[in-house]
Amino acid sequence: MxxxxxxxxxxxxxxxxxxxxxxxxxxxxxxxxxxxxxxxxxxxxxxxxxxxxxxxxxxxxxxxxxxxxxxxxxxxxxxxxxxxxxxxxxxxxxxxxxxxxxxxxxxxxxxxxxxxxxxxxxxxxxxxxxxxxxxxxxxxxxxxxxxxxxxxxxxxxxxxxxxxxxxxxxxxxxxxxTNYDNKMAACKVKKIVQYHELYNYFLRRYDITNIGNIEPLPGIAPSSKHTLELINAMKANGVKKILQDVYHEKRTAKFIAAKTGATVSVIPHEVGAVKGSDTLENFYNTIAQRICK
Missing domain, CATH: 3.40.50.1980 (Nitrogenase molybdenum iron protein domain)
Incomplete structure (x- = not known):
């Protein structure tokens, strides 16, 4: 038993x-x-x-x-x-x-x-x-x-x-x-600069052009020469949005923004990376809101 x-x-x-x-x-x-x-x-x-x-x-x-x-x-x-x-x-x-x-x-x-x-x-x-x-x-x-x-x-x-x-x-x-794609179709931001190529899949999905990266090469810190070239490229292309992740230094993005009149938006790369992105839905909503606003 x-x-x-x-x-x-x-x-x-x-x-x-x-x-x-x-x-x-x-x-x-x-x-x-x-x-x-x-x-x-x-x-x-x-x-x-x-x-x-x-x-x-x-x-x-x-x-x-x-x-x-x-x-x-x-x-x-x-x-x-x-x-x-x-x-x-x-x-x-x-x-x-x-x-x-x-x-x-x-x-x-x-x-x-x-x-x-x-x-x-x-x-x-x-x-x-x-x-x-x-x-x-x-x-x-x-x-x-x-x-x-x-x-x-x-x-x-x-x-x-x-x-x-x-x-x-x-x-x-x-x-x-379906709802998300409809909102992104109305997004007026069509050109951006990002620090590291974290968002290429998102940008390609919604036809947003990345005209350059703050990093001259992946994993390489920005030089003065590259930063100046990026500033000139942003001015020539009318880019007013810089995508900044949470873990790279933020000084360079702020400097570029001051020279171009662009806005720096801190974008999460993973669920929970920034405040308010703690669920799947909130994670993607935050990306869309901070890119498109």
Whole structure:
């Protein structure tokens, strides 16, 4: 009788156990929470307040990776500077590259800005293309489908729930996108300058032209010569909007704005990067509002 009771307890425990999901960045983590619901416990490894290229590999991250059943990464080389040593040290077979509990989201995305060749002479470029695809709200549906499929694979007992959550989420998100696209169609800002090429997917989606970057090359600090050239280009093209992220220095953007009469708008690159961007909807609403106002 005791054995039967113990078996029932173990079975019930496995049915109601949470799946530990680690996401490298907050936007993917927010999507995983929507799809996983009560069946998942989601941990975001990288803070939205910092440069996603250079997350500090703290011991606390190692502890989280050791407990993970699923690791969702952005991919495209974005985590290359900090994540691989952590995965190796975690010694968790579930989340090693190629394992069932490893999900590289970039494999589902049509990457843009792929370089013809890779050289340090071109700055800190990514061989697979621009990895900052999550700034485009239309990529959310792709990511949600990939996460639902992966959760169903590693937790088949709740596969029906993940599918139902996905269908409900997509229905609401498609309605949100229709309204969002209509608002962006009315956006009067059609030319911008950005610090780093964080927003290319968003800009391409809504036909906004980036006429230059404050960085002369990716990962290279702006020089006086490049800044002057950018100021002249902004004046020649009538650019009045500078997109500034939260983690690069802001002095150069303010200087350029003073010389051109442009407005500097701090734009979130991930969910939670700025105040009021703590949900998926608020994240994308904030991007639109701060670009278009």
């Amino acid at each position: 005791k054995k039967i009771f113990l078996t029932i307890l173990l079975t019930a425990g496995s049915l109601f156990a949470e799946i530990n999901v680690d996401a490298t960045y907050a936007t993917m983590g927010a999507i995983a929470k929507r799809i996983g619901g009560d069946n998942v416990h989601v941990v975001v490894l990288g803070s939205s307040k910092y440069d996603p290229h250079f997350i500090v590999p703290k011991p606390s991250l190692l502890a989280k990776l050791r407990r993970a059943d699923l690791l969702i990464i952005n991919g495209g080389g974005l985590e290359l500077g900090w994540l691989p040593p952590l995965i190796k040290s975690a010694n968790n077979g579930k989340i090693q590259v190629g394992a069932q509990g490893f999900l590289d989201m970039s494999h589902f995305i049509k990457m843009i800005d792929k370089p013809a060749s890779v050289s340090r002479a071109f700055g800190d470029i990514h061989a697979q293309g621009n990895p900052h695809y999550s700034t485009d709200p239309h990529q959310v549906s792709i990511m949600a489908k990939a996460i639902a499929k992966k959760l169903s694979q590693i937790d088949p007992a709740h596969a029906n729930e993940y599918q139902q959550n996905l269908e409900q989420f997509l229905a609401k998100w498609n309605a949100y996108l």
